[in-house]
Amino acid sequence: MAKSVTLYGTSTCPYCAMTKNFLKEHNVPFEDVDVGQNRTALEEMMKKSGQMSVPVIDIDGKIVLGFDKKALSQELGL
């Protein structure tokens, strides 16, 4: 079963763009949430991760902070 992946980011953040590219390259479907536009989602992200910095990636409940290829590959089993 494919893992459920949510990416919390902003439209201006370069690391978010890099993370999106990385996920697309590996054909990983993900929900793209712009926390700059969505206050509720921002609060959800802060609660889940304890962070106020993007990107935050939620992979089946496991949280990856920032564009970290190694951690992403590990959690996604790439």
Place this chain on the structure above:
Amino acid sequence: MRLYDVIIIGAGPAGITASVYAARKRMDFLVVTKNVGGQAAISADIENYTGYKFITGPELVQKFMEHLEQFNVQVKEGEPVTLAKKRKDIVEVQTEQDRYEARTVIVASGRRWRELGAEGEQEFKHRGVTYCATCDAPLFADVDVAVVGGGNSGLDAVLQAIRIARKVYLIEVKPELSADPIMVEQAKKSDRVTIYMNTKVTKIYGDAFVRGIRISRSGKEEDLPVSGVLVEIGSVPVSDFVQGVEKNDAGEIIVNCRCETSVPGMFAAGDVTDVFGKQIIVACGEGVKATLAAFEYLTRSQR
């Protein structure tokens, strides 16, 4: 242990370009780096790299990497270097994960943001304190924020924040703002902006997230309740891990016009050095010089 011809530390413009030249020279080498692209990867608009009237940082880095990836190059990404030093004729490179040896090294580790050095700063990093306003400014909608630093990047952050935040405090330790007047005028026009000159941030406080900062000016301390602290006070060279080479007062590695450091076999290129012109295109050129000089050094020492 395998002895490489050269280990290239860093994969920003200097490191990637050095690597392209090393690959074409068929040198036996390894690239170790914390990340790919360095500061260039987070530059929004680039309008001064010849051949591109306009390109974004991530796109330019993508093109650099495509160029490099046509060669079979080992890039160890996510491996920050903790130590590089010369021992006899060999350069030792230690990373957080591993240890390598080479006959030469090219240090192209670039720069990272300067931190405030305020109490609580480490604790609240990514919990309201950010060094990438471009990334995180949109998170501070309808709250009060402080921007620290009156240079162009600080004013850029202020102008971004004005659009979404409630109140914006601009804090500058010096008696004047060094940003371009056009940006300062724009900031001053907004009734949401309060500017504090000659002011130091001494403490960042909060609970799970930032709740405020303590500022000090003319001997008096004051608390400003804010949810965000955008730190834009310039950058410092990432050179602490390099041992034995001469550095200037700013911590930059001193190089000559051949990118040679004070230690034979150790070369450095780009923004980590004292080179004039901290520009992407300059860093690329410096990377080339470092590889050519390292190649010559290897040829000479093999005779």
